[in-house]
Amino acid sequence: xxxxxxxxxxxxxxxxxxxxxxxxxxxxxxxxxxxxxxxxxxxxxxxxxxxxxxxxxxxxxxxxxxxxxxxxxxxxxxxxxxxxxxxxxxxxxxxxxxxxxxxxxxxxxxxxxxxxxxxxxxxxxxxxxxxxxxxxxxxxxxxxxxxxxxxxxxxxxxxxxxxxxxxxxxxxxxxxxxxxxxxxxxxxxxxxxxxxxxxxxxxxxxxxxxxxxxxxxxxxxxxxx
Numbered sequence: 001x002x003x004x005x006x007x008x009x010x011x012x013x014x015x016x017x018x019x020x021x022x023x024x025x026x027x028x029x030x031x032x033x034x035x036x037x038x039x040x041x042x043x044x045x046x047x048x049x050x051x052x053x054x055x056x057x058x059x060x061x062x063x064x065x066x067x068x069x070x071x072x073x074x075x076x077x078x079x080x081x082x083x084x085x086x087x088x089x090x091x092x093x094x095x096x097x098x099x100x101x102x103x104x105x106x107x108x109x110x111x112x113x114x115x116x117x118x119x120x121x122x123x124x125x126x127x128x129x130x131x132x133x134x135x136x137x138x139x140x141x142x143x144x145x146x147x148x149x150x151x152x153x154x155x156x157x158x159x160x161x162x163x164x165x166x167x168x169x170x171x172x173x174x175x176x177x178x179x180x181x182x183x184x185x186x187x188x189x190x191x192x193x194x195x196x197x198x199x200x201x202x203x204x205x206x207x208x209x210x211x212x213x214x215x216x217x218x219x220x221x222x223x224x225x
């Protein structure tokens with residue numbers, strides 16, 4: 001019997017497809033994985049005509065909910081929001097009231113608009129700049145994006161310190177939320193961009209805690225490497 005969901009992803013270190021995979025595991029929802037390639041290959045490319053009908057931006061992840069008339073949603077934050085609104089009726093991973101939801105959304109959007117794009121630029125500078133432009137990135141590229149990445153990690157470190165004083169191991173509430181899931185998939189690949197996390201004790205403790213979660217591990221195993 002086909003799974004309820006199809007999750008589109010790709011091979012490699014891209015952090016965003018793991019976000020919905022973790023939440024699907026946490027919610028006990030079954031899903032199939034289709035891994036695509038970069039480029040416009042007509043059968044497997046993220047820029048192919050077929051996939052652009054699913055996500056006009058030609059990126060992964062994208063999620064199809066076959067139980068809802070093949071409802072399709074793309075962008076990792078939007079997918080997380082859809083899943084908690086549709087399937088997390090107790091508000092465990094989003095929030096049980098407006099205040100909790102607002103705090104979770106605050107930290108979720110901080111990751112989506114802050115840490116993700118900035119750390120993504122560090123990754124790009126290290127691995128893709130020279131192959132794309134035929135020249136090494138200038139020093140100011142690293143000064144800008146590495147400096148901002150560390151500033152954002154300091155904000156995260158301070159928040160986790162505050163949460164620890166409240167008795168919580170998590171970013172936004174007293175339990176794992178979609179904010180933690182969204183941060184986790186980027187923090188775990190900080191080394192890909194040569195970002196040194198050793199100064200951030202709280203971040204490292206938080207990371208190890210989530211890495212040890214069996215459902216997080218199960219989701220990771222389902223995605224291609």
